[in-house]
Every structure is written in C-alpha cells, then in structure tokens.
Amino acid sequence: MQIQNNVSKLKTISTDDFLALEFNELKDPNRDVTKLVNAIKNDGWNFPVFIWEQGKYVIDGTGRRKALLQLLKDGYSVKEIPVVSIASSTLEEAKRKTLQASSRFGLITDETYDLFIEDMELDFDTFNLNIESVGNMAMLDDINKGD
16 A cells, blocks of 8 residues: 655655654644544645754654654555755744745635635545634534535
C-alpha cells in the first residue's frame, strides 16, 4: 500500500530524513490524528511540511509526523515527504515566515464560503476545521446530520 506524494515540483526528503529532524513539541503528543491519517490514506500526501533547513527543524509538521508513524505502523509505504525549506538565518525568522503562509489575509464571508463549497460533496468528519468562524451554522448542521 503506497501513499502517493501529490505535491509536485517541490523538494522532497526521504521518510528517514524527515523523521530524523527536530520537531517542535507545541501540540499535545497524545492528540488524535485519525482524521489526518485517513485523509492521507484516501487522498495521498497533499501538502508540504515547512522546515528550517539550516537548523534541521520542522516548524509545521508535527501532526504529520505522528500520522506518518501510524501509517508506517499500519504497513503503508511512504517514500518521500514534500517540504518547503524556509530560507532564514534564525529559527525565529523561519517561524515568522511560516506564520505568513498559515495566516488568512482575506475575509471568508458566508457568501464566499457558500460559493466555494456549492458544488462539493463534503464529509465534514474528514476535516478538522474551525467552522464556527464561518457563520452559516444552520446549513452546516444540516449537512452534518445528513438532512
């Protein structure tokens, strides 16, 4: 069972090299990554991990590390991990740049959200979204209940 890397034209590193990097430990090490594992099983590896290459440090990817370890334990093969190397002279600068990639500079309104998902069949159990920030909770409640 091979997990496909769907991120093209980015640098990749081997699974062993990825696991050898230092990871931030900001998130709960006991957190459940079942949804992430299932998303990777279903769709492949779709998003890169942000690393500060100079310090051999993973800035954003601790959950994916835990998911990767679970996938390997379950018998899946993952040959490579797509990464984005953040060019910076310090870890602080690399973290600041990574926050820019994770920030939402635009505003999501009820209307734009509805237009975005209008033609999609979504299984919200596979996502870990902060839906409360989106506004149209009645519609989402109906979708989640299967109404």
